[in-house]
Amino acid sequence: MKKTTAILVGLGLLLTATTAMAKDLHVLNWKGYGTDEPFATKAFEAMTGDKVVNDFFNSEQEMLTKLRTNPGLYDVVMINAAFMQQALEEKLVQPIDIKTIENYKDIDAAKATSTMLNVDGKTYGVPWTWGLTTIAINEKAFDTPPTSIKEMWNPDHKGRVTIRDDAVEAIQLGALATGQNINDIKDIDAVKTSLAALLPNIRTFWSSENDWNQMVASNQIDLGTYWSGSAGRAKTKFKLPVALAIPKEGAVGWLDTFAIPQGAKNVEGAERFIDYMLSPDFYTKWDETVGAPVSANARAVAALPADSFNRKVMGAPAVADRIQFQEPITDAQREDYLKLWQSLKVGTN
Template sequence: MKKRLTLLAQTSFSALCAVSIASGAMAGELNILTWEGYADPSVIEPFTAATGCEVSATYVGSNDDFAPKLAAGGGVFDIVTPSIDSTYALIEAGFVQPIDVSRVPAFKDIYEQFRTADGILKDGKVYGVPYAWGAIPFMYRKDKFDTPPTSIKALWDPALEGRISLWDDKSALYVAARLNGNMNIYELSDAELAAAVDKLVEQRPLVRKYWATAGELVDLYKSDEVWISNTWGGYQSGLLAAENIEVVEFIPEEGAEGWMDSNMIVADTPNEECAYQFLNMAISAQGQEGVFKVNGYSSTNPVAAKEFMSDSEFSALHQDDPAYLDSLLLWENLGDRLPVYTNAWNSVKSQ
């Protein structure tokens, strides 16, 4: 029944697109700046077949990549998919344009926490369509630990020297701050931020490598170079499972961050029609099933998710428990402190 519903959703989407193609409204191309797995052929090829919109994807390894690439100008990109802590900076800089939600009918089906998030709103206008969400848990190779780790202290364990990895992202500061007992990770004072930097500098000799992409972290685990790290929940663990490498994800005693990614339209894109069709596809059953199957992430549109997830999958991904978000430290806009945090993280890497 689930498969039949998904097929119906895809058929309806394709039929709608076919009408628009016939009128010549959508033939074009889209250049998107996004994350690994968000432009998988299993989703993009049916979208192109249905709309005539060719899609080219450039991948980022960190949210810090979006603004510089857009600032370079030249009209290179049409859609970007930043996380909720980086969206407002793009809005303030004028890099993205308001979205006419009347052209995105399923927007109303998105979880209220996401469609009303400060990071995608300004002056009563909507600038992003929430696409996927999840946690930033930690992960370890099961065969390397007699006692399962329960704290992020494990990433500072001298016994694991050379077997530790952290994401090459300012969020490493969030990890260190929590270890220091500072839970106000998005509002760290200069002193607290300096303490987080000190903690990361202390850790650096233990770190095998700061991972930049999902594939890089997977390779580090496969080559037996890394035994413990943070991770994009559900994604790298799934890739490793396919390689018969057993890893375990866990939420540490110090808590975990949460994230939400949104599709945003780059200001003055010449490919607006294709952009809106992409936004609609991304939150349809077709698009949401794609990111679920490829990345293992939770869906922002629970109505669509019910069409392809089993009851157990729906529950396991907390689709039936939006309050789960309250247990996560959902990424927030850092405002004027963004460059301060970014510079702090760069200072760690320059040591």
């Protein structure tokens, strides 16, 4: 009896110690974007004892604002690589000890060594996923997927097109439609003319996956710009008639990364969380049950079925040749894009 009591007391002390060491882990990300999947939260909390507390943003600018106004609150933040420079300039993130992240070694080398994420020998962003902003279609509206971005301008789709209400994405869409490099736009007037011609076809602008998916579910749109991972989720998780169409003119590529905000209180938990998010175990389940963009971890992608979209299509050389990955833009450029976009929306010059 004494021996049994001692064992129970020992287990109780161990449980108490583990509970005492467990911490909240505050994660800032888009809603419905991997980190808040119930299966992932449950698995990570079971492995570490840390409790995941999610918070969300609806735009990169909102994400930066939350970091500025809540110093020390967040432990992990998802940052588009094109916005990392701004986060660094404002000292919103801190260097990451990549030696603590086991799955880092399997990240695609070109992405891991990006100058957007590595400065003066220090790593500030861990590549997590990448994907495209391109055309997604309502399959009920097409017998075969369109091959050109110009399909969005087709008068047959008047009032049945949607694009995200984001100045940078809109300008980059106009750049693709006019045969220009999204990171080096030479003829902004051509972009303006192109977008002005598109506006009569637009039913409404979207700001969240839910907006886009609801419009398809109610058959209000034929096509529009969408994120590749979101299109996958619409098909896999919500069983909607959605398909991605990567046009001959190209697509906007983006790289999403994890960073640790300056002043984070649970850095060790953040490192464990980033490692888990990169793992093949998490990624394959995410892609299979929900729909995901492409993992930056080559081993995780290789664990997908050979005929999966993220291996067969997104990994195809012909697609890779058409991707223009976003690069940072200056505050002055962003302001110019915003002014142009707002003037187009209200019909002024």
